[in-house]
Amino acid sequence: MSLELPRLASPGALLTDLYQLTMLQAYYERDMLETAVFEFFARKLPARRNFYLAAGLEQVLDYLEQLRFSQAELEWLSGQGTFKPAFLDYLAQLRFSGDVHAMAEGTAFFANEPILRITAPLPQAQLVETRLINLLHFQCLIASKAARLVLAAQGTRLVDFGLRRSHGAEAGVYAARASYLAGFDASATVLAGAQFGIPLAGTMAHSFIQAHSDEDAAFEHFAHSLPGTVVLLIDTYDTEAAAQKVVELAPRLATAGIHIQGVRLDSGDLGDHARRVRAILDRGGLNAVTIFASGNVDEHLIQRLWQEGAPIDGFGVGTHLGTSSDVPALDCAYKLQEYAGTPRRKRSEGKATWPGRKQVYRQYDDEGRCCGDTLTLEDDAAEGVPLIQPVMRQGRRLQPSPSLAQVRASTRQELQRLPLALRRLEPAADYPVLVAPALRALADTADRLSGLP
């Protein structure tokens, strides 16, 4: 008997905003069931992000395929006094039967470029707004942050340590996915390993050291317990003294056939400690023992340590990754672009949108680096590679999704194709995104149809 892999359960159809359901009832009662087109995009890039990285499409497709109201959910809704029986019957049979076009996960994108389009009867396309944003926003957020860490680390091993300070269970598991996709090497989150096959890694906690009568005993006990991957945490009391203990312990372990793989630093000036610990280990003949660092690590610290030549072989990144601490939210939206064949446009101050079904064409220079995008209508032509492709038709995936490993490999190429200025941590000039004349013309049409100047 083979059991299903452990995974996060769906939160169900009630993970939405109340207004989606009240608007749906209004649409249902007035028979406003014609085709609507919504697109998800992000507005202006914050100063600390030179590009966004698309992620989370896979979870959106799962959500759309599985969307339905359970008996318990319908019964609860029925008790609220807001929803009429005929509408609840309609909800009971509601499934997502629309089309989805999207950029592949791991694609870099910029302000105002849609990364996902929903084409579906208005109530369906409206209903899915909240959860769709909730899923896409978070993984794009984390993948975009993780990409900066990956670029700063220049190949140094990166492990996601973020679960404990992530914002709940999904945040922890999906941050592991988004960061692995963006190039992280492993995660400490066991459920992310089970659900997504992400390689797992981990060392030991301070409490393990503290629970033993002395540090030497803790090290020795741990090494015997996990002989395959011995990484010893050495900052509980005195980092350099502990490094010396590791040197003394190594020959004893070697006689038992156990080799110490690495030590972990988790406090103080990580560069200074790494240099001193490296010297102690090398003097003790432990040149092969690696140094792994954690504790308040972000991309700026990694860059500084790398520039200083700190002898650090890997980083555990927790809070700054798992919460995208410098930019904990993106200014993104899911907006109606067309209803019943007519282009639609919002004109709210500072939040105006481009109407219609759009395509993003990306141009590349002779060295294969992307050098400019054109934002235009789906049926308009432009130079470059069209990034938005059909992925779901009438509620069903068009093809099996690529594996996470495949997405990770293509993301790696994607980061290499970015202009150098965008790969740096420092703010770069805006990447050129041209709004094509056809799109501008449609915006004017949409305004005229709404009676606007």
Next chain:
Amino acid sequence: MSLELPRLASPGALLTDLYQLTMLQAYYERDMLETAVFEFFARKLPARRNFYLAAGLEQVLDYLEQLRFSQAELEWLSGQGTFKPAFLDYLAQLRFSGDVHAMAEGTAFFANEPILRITAPLPQAQLVETRLINLLHFQCLIASKAARLVLAAQGTRLVDFGLRRSHGAEAGVYAARASYLAGFDASATVLAGAQFGIPLAGTMAHSFIQAHSDEDAAFEHFAHSLPGTVVLLIDTYDTEAAAQKVVELAPRLATAGIHIQGVRLDSGDLGDHARRVRAILDRGGLNAVTIFASGNVDEHLIQRLWQEGAPIDGFGVGTHLGTSSDVPALDCAYKLQEYAGTPRRKRSEGKATWPGRKQVYRQYDDEGRCCGDTLTLEDDAAEGVPLIQPVMRQGRRLQPSPSLAQVRASTRQELQRLPLALRRLEPAADYPVLVAPALRALADTADRLSGLP
């Protein structure tokens, strides 16, 4: 037949860090099963928080009561090659059988004050670390942010609009809980209403307006569809023009017995628009129609609008609440304080902890405001009210938990008992927390036992 209320499912026992499981195997093999004491606390307050608010205890107790490894989880672990059959058998029967002491939800707390203590056999107390921090950290984070919004709003209605940009499903639902606990009036998140009985609120989206041929038709349709709570979104095209349409629509609706409850602003300068819209509504005889504002709202904007006397009757707060955007993570920890009857202490640079089982005593002045805390050992005496109380013994709750409404009411009192300087948004001087001599003496003892100076 009554179905269960819709609620978030548990993510299971694999929502943990890999090292918890490898350390557990080491403890199990070496029979290190004696009683351990861990405490959860936060370190230094960030400049933008004058106090923390305790929240999330309820979810921690649920987690501890339900903790077990399923067959699917055990089978998956067994396939990893790291865990031995005898240890997996041990995991299969593992339940949480320990004691929990904690501060009540809604209690204000400060740096280094524990808000929760676990007393349990070492493997249990260790295993629960990751999820316990994941649950407590997030709700404390959001409740502490929400309290600032509540204090700035001075009684103005506050609604949680955060789900879409929250970090996943749990973040959305638990942010609704934590903000309601801290004094918010309602949430837009339907599942939070179903799971916790939080009042729900919502208006309409721009897409609803856009999907209609014109704004007037959208307003009228919406009003007829939801006659009990008509709140019209008026910024899709031109805010003041839309306010004028509302004035013209009102008498027509009144003949159908429908009264417009409010309008919502979602862009531009909310204070300016509110003043102009208020004037338009008042001139049109709609003095009873309220103005609700949303769009990038945080506590500083609310305070400024309140000081300016902007005629705003309620705020929807989304991203800044749901991600605690200015402080998206707290520096908190869950640390071993005692094992097998011996006090334990970590001495890592900048991260040293106070050992032993602790109590926090809170003193109040003549006006009933708290004026100082004493942090000491559980068996030491001090002036004031002891805040840490037993809540679970041998894995079972000692009493039914207070309702969320009760916690919200006591939190309201708690905020009124805070010193005025702490209730302001501006950084205040540190609240006085005295470390008692008995605790200092125990720290010295713990250092001596670890052979430290």
